[in-house]
Amino acid sequence: MRDKLSRRDFLKTGIGIGAASVLTAGKNLAVQQKKEGKMCVVASGNGLRATEKAMELLRQGKDPLDAVIAGVNIVESDPEDRSVGYGGLPNEEGVVELDSSVMHGPTHNGGAVASLRNIKNPSKVAKLVMERTDHALLVGKGALRFAKAHGFKEENLLTDEARERWLERKETLSDRDYWFAPKTEELEKELESYLSSHGTINCCAIDALGNLAGVTTTSGFFFKIPGRVGDSPIIGAGLYVDNEIGAAGSTGRGEANILNCGSFQVVNFMSKGLSPEEACFKTLERIEEKSRLLPHLLNEKGLPRFGLSFYAVNKKGEYGAASMWSGREEVRKFAVHDGKENKLKPIPYLYEREKQI
């Protein structure tokens, strides 16, 4: 009987309640002993509304993970952002598949979902994976069933705008297939601009008590192979939080990041005393070095052909970001709310792009 006692039963019992309140009391004591410090929220360039919202919630004393998730939910639900959630660009079959991870510093716990279809806010599902399962990552149909079990409603995430872009891409993929596109100059420009742009939102925060959390959420690469999973739902790659050190996350070419555990590296470099910006640069340099071993990733000058950016905040509330390449104004910025002001700042970069696509 005893070994059949479930976690739920345990919490229902007096022992459970007693143990839980001892834990809570211990936690409160730890919390009270900390001096109020500098709050900060940092995000990718599409996250200005997220940093605003997250700071508003931090000021109300909300948990930093709830704050950053509420922030990115705004972008996930916005059909105008083609890189995240509803309105995100679909895979090669015209289906939107979403990836997201969350990490909570105080408990060093995390959750993630990948290749999730029909659910607008994958970051909320990722948090439930963390809170309501003993797993860290659910994918595909299993993730969808889990979301539905928790009351999420299925929705068509493919907006007309995203469908039209998918159709254009399909029609212009090759001149040796059965698809024809109207070949206009305007379409050519349009194609160049959206093929070179990608998105994702990462948002990390530190609250007044020095607790950290982060979230990354994306629709992944446009026209990806169905089932392709990027770095965003991979803890250590698209997101990593260590409550004693800092939090970091990324946007850009997920494959390069997965192979180098990028966000973990950023946090690791911060643990060695590097500032958030230095740690982001050092990680990009490492990734560049390793990418030299893969010739298809290099341009004619031997430099990485892909974009990648990191965003970080440390335990002192200092923040920073860095990108592999410079780029179009609106893409190469990051968002930060430092407790005083919410603003977009230019991202420092390793290489200057000759053509500002």
Ligand code: ASP
């Ligand atoms: N990192 C995302 C992925 O690889 C895409 C992006 O940020 O553009 O899925």
